[in-house]
Amino acid sequence: MARIVDTVIYAVFWLILFVLMFATAGMSSSSSEGATLGLGGIMFIWFFGVVATVLYEFVMIALKGQTIGKMVAGVKVVDQRNGQNPGWGSSFMRILIPQVANFFCGLGLLVYLSPMFDSSGRMQGWHDNVANDLVVSVK
Incomplete structure (x- = not known):
């Protein structure tokens, strides 16, 4: 539920970023100089989108242990050693594992589904195991 x-x-x-990208491309299509400027604008907007998307989860998990989706679902990520918010290192590992899986093999979704294959009974995903954290209910 949280991931959805x-x-x-x-x-x-x-969607908002794509509208901005197409608007940037449309404004600059009248000349070759404008087209170069438009491509630069599109690349900047795309880069901003990637960074913002990664930072959303990274910062929210590090500081609160929850993204907005996790808040709605009533779950929280905690450090399995002390029950506190995961912190920056664990949050980085949680975001790194699915991103690497997506980049190299396109299997990021499998990382998020990996808790279903956990035989320990904790329903930890691969990213949870690497980061030494657990997802717990807060309801």
Whole structure:
């Protein structure tokens, strides 16, 4: 549930960015100099989108242990050693593992589904194991 809510947030954010990208491309299509400026604008907007998307989850998990999706779903990420918010290192590892899986193999979704294959009974995903954290209910 949390991943679905966060995905909807990402989709709305990216839809707005795509509108900006197409508007930038349309404004600059009248000349070759404008087309170069338009391509630069598109690349800047795309880069901003990627950074913002990654920072959303990274910062929210590090500081609060929850994204908006996790808040809606009533779950929180905690450090399995002390029950506190994961902090910057664990949050970085949680975001790094799915991003690397997406980049190299396109298997980021499998990382998010990996808790379903956990035989420990904790339903930890691969990214949870690497970051030494747990997702717990806060309801």
